[in-house]
Amino acid sequence: MTETATNQPDPAQAFEAVRRELSLLHSAVAGLAAEREKIPDYGETLGRIAYARGEHNKRLAAIEHSRAISLSPVELVKEITKAAETVRIEDRRMLDTARSAFDQALGRVDGMIRRGQATDRQVKRERWHAAAGLLIGMLIWAVLPGAIARSLPASWHVPEWMAARTMGVRASEAGQRPTAPERPAERR
Numbered sequence: 001m002t003e004t005a006t007n008q009p010d011p012a013q014a015f016e017a018v019r020r021e022l023s024l025l026h027s028a029v030a031g032l033a034a035e036r037e038k039i040p041d042y043g044e045t046l047g048r049i050a051y052a053r054g055e056h057n058k059r060l061a062a063i064e065h066s067r068a069i070s071l072s073p074v075e076l077v078k079e080i081t082k083a084a085e086t087v088r089i090e091d092r093r094m095l096d097t098a099r100s101a102f103d104q105a106l107g108r109v110d111g112m113i114r115r116g117q118a119t120d121r122q123v124k125r126e127r128w129h130a131a132a133g134l135l136i137g138m139l140i141w142a143v144l145p146g147a148i149a150r151s152l153p154a155s156w157h158v159p160e161w162m163a164a165r166t167m168g169v170r171a172s173e174a175g176q177r178p179t180a181p182e183r184p185a186e187r188r
Helices: 011-038 043-064 073-151 158-167
Strands: none
Touching: 073 158
């Protein structure tokens, strides 16, 4: 700015300076308004944050009012010990139940094994009885027909008939003594 001899600014120049500053101010305000239109809407995100904060405050209030916070360390130890004893009693009961179920299952398995072993012994006994029965039957079959044949009347000629059947010849030939084939004469 140029000043006159009385040290007062020139009104035209002062007006021009004010106009420039107003123009800059107008541009700045317009730029701010344009920038404000570009700002995303954070209303939903802020709402979720406020809801989460409210939930956290509720949890924090529950923790602050909980019995554990109000107890002294000695009382807290007593409560923990009491709860541990209750849990141990429940664990003992569950272990006893499991042990009882296991013992019952083991008893059933032992019973099945005993039945299987008894069945195996019974099968072995049956095989021995069958073999003994077979041997006794063979012995009876060898002895009994001869005893019966000898007990029948002699006029029936049962022994001769049996001998003929055994040798595979006629009954008239069965009673004869077989002759030995002749030997060729010895050479001297």
